Amino acid sequence: MKHIFILAALLMYFSACNPGQRAGDDAAITLTDVQGNKVLLNKPAEKIVCLFEPMLDAIYMLQVQHKLVGIPAETYSDKEAFVPFSLIDERIRDKRLAIPGSNETANLESILALKPDLVIAKHMSDGTIQSLKDMGIAVYLASSEKYDQVLKELEDVGLLTGAVERAHELVAYTKQQFDTMQLAAAAVPEKDKKKAYFTWANGRIYATTGRNSMMNDCLEFAGVWNACTAPVDQPNINAETLISWNPDMIVMWNDPADLFYNKQELSGIKAVKNKAIYNLMPMFFYNPHTLKSTIAATRIKGWATGQTEEAALQEVKKMIVTYYGPVIGNQLITLL
Incomplete structure (x- = not known):
């Protein structure tokens, strides 16, 4: 019961802090992710919760890591991820970035407390996605399973974060290599x-x-x-x-x-x-x-x-x- 009251309070607080921020169909940034989920933003995201490691990697390649406010839980628990990420981001080294779960295990309360305008994940329940959208938080679902998907998702995240030019550079370089x-x-x-x-x-x-x-x-x-x-x-x-x-x-x-x-x-x-x-x-x-x-x-x-x-x-x-x-x-x- 306590968790229900906390969640309700967070929802009310977030709604009060973000009146009219929910993007409509005329949003400045509109795209559909590879899983068919429509993503709308009035402007490039400024605060990002990323719960999927390949997309976390993409954010560092796009050089917009300063926008991160939450990362996948396994970033701290998996040595293969922690060592390189801690080397390039002192917030990860010092475990100062929040870890509000990972995909299906994402904690809605923890995400809302970070007040992001964009959440990136691989899997997320329909209910959680709708709750986030109701709060004016865009949700982008990635798969990163095939070559074409990896390139599209990099360009999508570039658009969503205002790093379009950098995304184009990375995609062009990758295509040239392949x-x-x-x-x-x-x-x-x-x-x-x-x-x-x-x-x-x-x-x-x-x-x-x-x-x-x-x-x-x-x-x-x-x-x-x-x-x-x-x-x-x-x-x-x-x-x-x-x-x-x-x-x-x-x-x-x-x-x-x-x-x-x-x-x-x-x-x-x-x-x-x-x-x-x-x-x-x-x-x-x-x-x-x-x-x-x-x-x-x-x-x-x-x-x-x-x-x-x-x-x-x-x-x-x-x-x-x-x-x-x-x-x-x-x-x-x-x-x-």
């Missing part, structure tokens, strides 16, 4: 393309990526075949299936290669025999649900073509500085 990689991949004879098996983190070596996924796009842009032909996002397979695929190389997501080398039943696989097992780590730099999918693809291409480690890291560093700008970018590359 176009260049596509041309290079198309020039490789089919018979010479390597077959790659991708596996997700936390020891899940039989959890891979299907053809309907952003990581599949990364593999294709890198000029290699995805060993998995399943038309889904993240299928689970077994040892027999992996052996039958017999990939030339294995790309791991932040796990040790010994997870493969220590399994006797997998010793006959070409990638295992030839020690062609590679690792995308630290994960922050290769997140396929952000513009950094270009970096993941570049790294995979380097492994497939025998590029030296030094040359590969130089490419990665250059792309990080381009995506985040010299100030943040040069801080981040100290982690490589």
Whole structure:
């Protein structure tokens, strides 16, 4: 009962502080997100609660992080996220930015207390979305599942935050990178393309990526075949299936290669025999649900073509500085 009274009081307070602020259909900024949710703002957002890490990443790339008032809870609890974000934002380092939940677990009271004009999430109940809109708070839902979505969402958030020019620069750069990689991949004879098996983190070596996924796009842009032909996002397979695929190389997501080398039943696989097992780590730099999918693809291409480690890291560093700008970018590359 106490929580109901608190929420009611917050709703009344927020309404009193924002009379007539709810944007109508004639709003200056109007768009529809990839999940079909209509987003209206009278002007670019000044206070943002972001509950979805790929979009938090986009906000730093857009260089509008000063508008953040709330971030995903896992930013503090997940070391893979906390270390890089704390390096580039002292508010995260000191845990001063509010963490009003994460997507479905978002706390409405906590969000309202921050008085944002924009909330960005991946999932949120219809009731919560409507309550926020009733208070004049725009809600943007992102997915970041495929290449085209990642680009659209970056441009959308650029529009919603007043960083349109920066968003256009980032999208143009990303398209140029992928176009260049596509041309290079198309020039490789089919018979010479390597077959790659991708596996997700936390020891899940039989959890891979299907053809309907952003990581599949990364593999294709890198000029290699995805060993998995399943038309889904993240299928689970077994040892027999992996052996039958017999990939030339294995790309791991932040796990040790010994997870493969220590399994006797997998010793006959070409990638295992030839020690062609590679690792995308630290994960922050290769997140396929952000513009950094270009970096993941570049790294995979380097492994497939025998590029030296030094040359590969130089490419990665250059792309990080381009995506985040010299100030943040040069801080981040100290982690490589």
